[in-house]
Amino acid sequence: MKKSTTLLKPVNSFKTAKLSLIVGAALLSSTLALTSTPALAAWPFQVEGQEMPSLAPMLEKATPAVVSISVVGTHKTQQQNIPEAFKFFFGDRNRGQAQERQFRGLGSGVIIDSDKGYIVTNNHVIANADEIMITLKDGRQLEAKKLGSDAKSDIALLQVEAENLSEIKLADSDALRVGDFTVAIGSPFGLGQTVTSGIVSALGRSNLNIEQYEDFIQTDAAINSGNSGGALVNLRGELIGINTAIIGPSGGNVGIGFAIPSNMMDNLVKQIVEFGEVHRGVLGVSGRSVNSEIAKAMELETSQGSFIEQVMPGSAADEAGIKAGDVIVAMNGKAIKSFFELRAKIGTIGANQKVKLTIIRDGDSEEFTVTLKQDQSADIAAASIHPMLDGAKFNNDSKKQVVVIEQVAEGSPAQMIGLQKGDLITGVNKTRIKDLAQLRDYLKDQAGEVFALNIVRDKNSLYLMIR
Template sequence: MKKLSILVSAALFSGTLALSSAPAYANLPLAVGGQTMPSLAPMLEKATPAVVSISVKGTHEIQQRVPDAFKFFFGNPRQRSQERPFQALGSGVIIDADKGYIVTNNHVVDEADEIVVTLKDGRQIEAEKLGSDKASDIALLQIDADDLTEIKLADSDDLRIGDFTVAIGNPFGLGQTVTSGIVSALGRSGLNIENYEDFIQTDAAINSGNSGGALVNLRGELIGINTAIIGPGGGNVGIGFAIPSNMMNNLAKQIIEFGEVRRGILGVSGRSVNGDIAKAMELETNQGGFVEQVAPDSAAEEAGIKAGDVITKVNGKAVKTFQELKGKIGSIGAGKKVKITVIRGDDEKEFTVKLKKSDTANVEAASIHRMLEGADLENNSEGHGVLVKDIQRDSPAQLIGLKAGDIINGINRKRIKNIAELRNYLKNPKGVMALNVIRGNSQLYLMIR
C-alpha cells in the first residue's frame, strides 16, 4: 500500500462540476444556450463560513542520545531532551455558533502552545483547546466571537457509496478552497492511522493542510472531518479519509460534558467474518464481527452476548467488520446503552448493552497543562480528585514530583472533583500554581508555573 499521510490542512475546487442531472434541491440560476446549468455555489455560500483555518505554534521535545564519553557533563541519563519550535496549518469546523465550539483533528493542535483561528470573513481569534482524543484523532476548540456560523450535522450512518461529497478546508495554507467527489467506500479500517477507525473514503481532492476540515453533502451538511490521505509525498491521488460526523459528535459531546473522552467498551474480542469463518461456522452471512471471546464481568457478558455470536448491527445500523464495530462502540461513552444485534445459529437476537468504562480511558494530560505532560490521568473512581495512574520517565510530570498513585485533590487550596475541574482551574494559569496531592496517608503540595 502506498504511504499513508496524516494531514495538517484543507482541499481545492478544481475544474467544472459536470453532473448528468441536478439534485431536486439544487438552485439552478444560470442558463447557457437555453439549458440550465447546475451549481454548488448556493450551498457553499451557506456552508463555507462554518469552516475555519487554524494556525498553531508550539515546541516539540526531541530526545538526543548522549555519547558515553560525555555522560559526566550531562549526568547519568544517556539521553537529553531538547525543545524545538514548530508551526503548522490546518482546518476546523464550527459546530456550535453560540458556544464557539470548533472541531478539528488532534494531530493539528497536538503540542500547540498557541492556536489561532481565522474565520472566512478574515477575523483572527485565539482559540482554547478544551480537550482531545488521540485514539480517534479528534480535538475540540473554543473561541469567543460573535456572528459565527455553525454547520448542520448529517446522520453519517445514512451515507451510501456514490453519494456526492464536497471537501472544504485550507490546503497548503492557500486559504479556504473547495473540491468535489463522491463517497468511495464506507467503514474503512486497518489503515494503522489511529486506534479507532471507521473512515469515510472519498475521492474529493484532499491535500496537506486539509486536516480538520469539513466533508459535506450536497445540502451543505457535515458528514465527516477530513483526516488523512494515501499518496506519495502527501499529494492527492483521489484516496482520502474522513471521520464520520456521528463518531465526531459523540466524542465532542463527551469532551464538552466531562473535559475528556469517557470511552465505553463492550468487552468482546474477535475478528471480521470472512468466507473461511462463514464456512467453518456454517454462517449465512459473510459480514459482521465474529465474537471469539467475551470478557468476564463485561458489559457483553452481562447482556447475554456469547462467544460464537456474529454482531451485525449497532443501534440498528449494519456493521461489516470487527474494526468497524470497534470504531462505532469506541465513540459511544461509558454508561450509554446500545442495542446490539447478533446472529446466533439460525436466529437473530437483539441485546441492550450498558457500556462499561474502558480501563485505558484517560485524558491527554498535556492538553490540561504542559507541566502535566507524561502523566496518565483519570477521574478517581473511589472519591473526588484526579488519579495519576502512571508517569513517563523523565517527563515534565515526573520532574515536578508527581508519582503513580498520587491523587490531585486541589489547586491553590481549592478542592477539585474531577478532570473537568482540573482543566478549568488550569485554563488560564498565572504565576505559580500549587497542586494539592494526596500520596498514601500523606498530603503535599507540588508547584507548577
Template sequence: MKKLSSITSMALIVGTLALSAPSGYAALPQFFEDEPMPSLAPMLETTTPAVVSISVAGTQEVQQQIPDAFKFFFGQRRGQQPQERPFRGLGSGVIIDADKGYIVTNNHVVDEADEIQVNLKDGRQFEAKKIGSDAESDIALLQIKADDLTEIKIADSDNIRVGDFAVAIGSPFGLGQTVTSGIVSALGRSGLNIENFEDFIQTDAAINSGNSGGALVNLKGELIGINTAILGPNGGNVGIGFAIPSNMMRNLTNQIIEFGEVRRGVLGVTGNSINAELAKAMDLDTNQGGFISQVAPDSAADEAGIKAGDIIIAVNGKKVKTFNELRGKIGSIGAGKEVELTLLRDGRQKDVTAKLKPASDANIAAANLHPMLQGAQFSSADNNQGVKVTELEANSRAQAIGLRKGDTIIGVNRKKVDNLAQLRGALEGVKGVIALNVIRGNTELYLMIR
C-alpha cells in the same frame, strides 16, 4: 484568434448535430443563455462561512542524541537529552454551534499547541480555547467568543451511501479556503492504524495537508464528516482520503461539552473480523461481522447475554463488516448509553440491548491534561483520594519531570485534587511553573513542570 475561430466552428457543428440527431440516438445537451449552468456555488456560498482555518504555535520536546564521545561527561544513562523546540502548524475547523462558538477540528491539529488562532472566511481572527479533545479518535473541540457566526448543518452520516457526491472544504498548504469534490468511495473503513478508534468515510475528493479538521459535506451543504487523513506517498493526495463520520463526531463532542472529556463506553468483548478462512473453519453462515471470541465477566456484553462464538452484524440497525468497525462505532458511544446489537448465533439472528459501562480511568492519556505529562496514564484513586499514575512510558516527558508509576497526585499549586476531573480543572489554562503535590509510598514530594 485561430484558436477561438476553431472553437466557435466546433460549437456550431455540435449544435447542428444536437438538433439533427437521428431517431433512436440521444441528443447532445443544449445550454441557452437564459438558463444557468449547473453549479455548486449556491450551496457553497451558504456553507463555506462555517469552515475556518486554524493556525497554531507552541513548543515540542524532542530527544537529542548525545554523541558517544561526550557520554563521558554526561554519563552512560544520559544518551538522550530533552530539548524544547518551537513549532507552528496549520489546519481547518468547522463551526457546529454559532451561539456558543464551538468549533470542531482534529486533535492532531491543536495537540500541544500553546496558541490557537481561528481565521474566519470574512477575515476576522480570534484566539480559541480548547474545551477538550480525544486523541484516540482524533477529535478536538474549540471555542471562540464572536458574534455573527455561521454554523454548519449536521447530516445523519448513517444515511450516506457509497457513490453519494461529496465536497471537501478546508485550507490545504495554507493557501486559504479551498473546495474539492468527489464521491463517497467506501464506508466503515478501519484497520488503517491511523487512530485507535476507526470508522472512516473514504472519499476521492482531494484532501491534502492543512485540510485536517475541515468539512466533508453533501450536495445540500450538510456535514457528513470531518476530514482527517490521507493515504498516499509523501503526504500527497492520490484520491484516497478519510473523514470521521458526523455521527461519531457528534457523539464525541457532546461528551466533551458535557464532561470536558470523552467518557467512552465499553462493551467488554474481544474478537476478530470474519473472513473466508474463519467462516470455513467455524462453519459460519456469513463472511462479514465481528466474531466474539471472549466476553468479560460482568461486562455490558455479559449482562446483555452475548456469548463467545456470537457474530455481531449490526449496531443500532446499521451493518458492521469487521470487528474494527464494531469497535469504532462502540467507541464513540458514551458510557451509560444503550446500544441495540444484532447478532448471529447458531445460524439464527438475535437482537439484544446492551448498556455500555465506563471505560477504565486508566485509559485516559495524561497528555490530554498537559503536554508535559505525555507518556503517563492516570486513574482516579480509590475513595477520591487523588489521581494515580497507572502507566508510565520510559524516556517520556512524564518520566523526565520525575513521575513514577504508582505515584498519586493529590494537589496542583497547593490546590487539592481528589480525582481526574479536578486535576483537569486545576491544570486548565495554567501558565508558568506548575507544582504537582505527589505521594510516593510514605513520602510526600513536589514535582515541578516548567
C-alpha cells in the same frame, strides 16, 4: 508497487507511519477553486436563457462555516545523552534533560454551532499548541480556546467569541450510501479555500493504522495536504465528515481520501462539551472480523460481522447476556461489517449509553440491549491533570482502587519529579485517590500550590513533593 498513505498533518510536522501517512493542514488565503463533476446537476442558474447546473448557491452558504486555523506551540525534544567516555569530565548533569522547540502549524476547522462559537477540527492540528488563531472567510481573525480533544479518534473542539458566525448543519452519516455525491472544503497547499467534488467511494473503512478508532468515509473528492480538519458535505451543504487522511504518493491526491463521519464526531463533541473530555464506552469483548474461514468453521450464513471470541466477566456485554461464539451483525439497526467497525462505533458513542445489538447465535437472530460501561484506561492526558505529570501514562486498577503509572517518558516532567513505571498513586496530601477522575478533580484546585503524591513503590510508601 508499494502503497503509501498520506495522513493530513500540520504542514510543518510531517511524519511517516506504516503506510507513509501524512496529515494535511489548511493554509490562509481567499482563493476559491471549484472542481466539479459533470453529473452534479443541482441548483440550476440562467446563462443566456438556459439553465446550467451549479453548486454555487449551496457553497455560498457552506463555505463561510469552514475556517483556517494557525497554531504556535512547543515540542519537547530529548537532549542527547553524554557518551560514557566523556562523563568523567562532564558528569551526568545533562542526562535526561528536555529541550523545547517552537513550531508553527496550519489547519482547517468547521463551525458547528454559531451561537456558542464551537469549531471542530482534527486533534493533530492543535496538538501541543500554545496559541490558536482562527481566520474566517470574511477575513476576521479570532483567538480560540481548546475545550477538549480525543487523540484516539483525532477530534478536537475549539471555541471562539464572535458575532455573525455561519454554521454547517450536521447530516446523518449513517444514512450515507456508496455513490452519494460529496464536496470537500479546505485549503490545500496554501492556495486558500478550495472546493472539490466526488462521491462516497466506500463506507466503514478501518484497520488502516491511521487512528485507534477508525470508521472512515472514503471519498474521491480531491483532498490534499492542507485539508486537515476541513468539511466533507453533501449536496445540501450538510456536514457528513471531517477530512482527515489520504492515500497517495508524497502527499498528493490519487482519489482516495478519508473523513471521520459526522455522527462519530457529534458523539465525541457532546462528551467534550459535557465532561471536558471523552468518556469512552466499552462493551467488554474481544474478537475478530468474520471472514469466509470463520463463517465455514462456525457454520455461519453471513460472511460479515464481528465474531466474539471472549466476553470479559462483569463487563457490559456479560451483563447483557452476550456470549463467546456470538456474531454481532448490527448495532441500532445498522449493519456491522467488521470487528474494527464495531470497536470504533462503541468506542466513540460514550459511556452509559444504551445500544441495541443484533446477534447471530446458533443460526438464530437475537437482539440484546447493552448499557455501555466507561473505559477505565488512561484517556485523560497527563498534562491536562497537572503540567508536572506530563510524560506519564496512567491507568486505573479497579481491584486495588489505585492509579497505576504504566509508562514514564525519558526526560519528561513526570520523570524529573521522580515518577517511575509501576508506581501506584494512592493519595494526594492526606486525601485518598482511587482513580484518574479523582486525581484530576483534586489537582484542579491545586494550581500554583505545593502538594505531595503518595506513592507505593515495591511495597514501600513514599511521598513525592510537586510544585
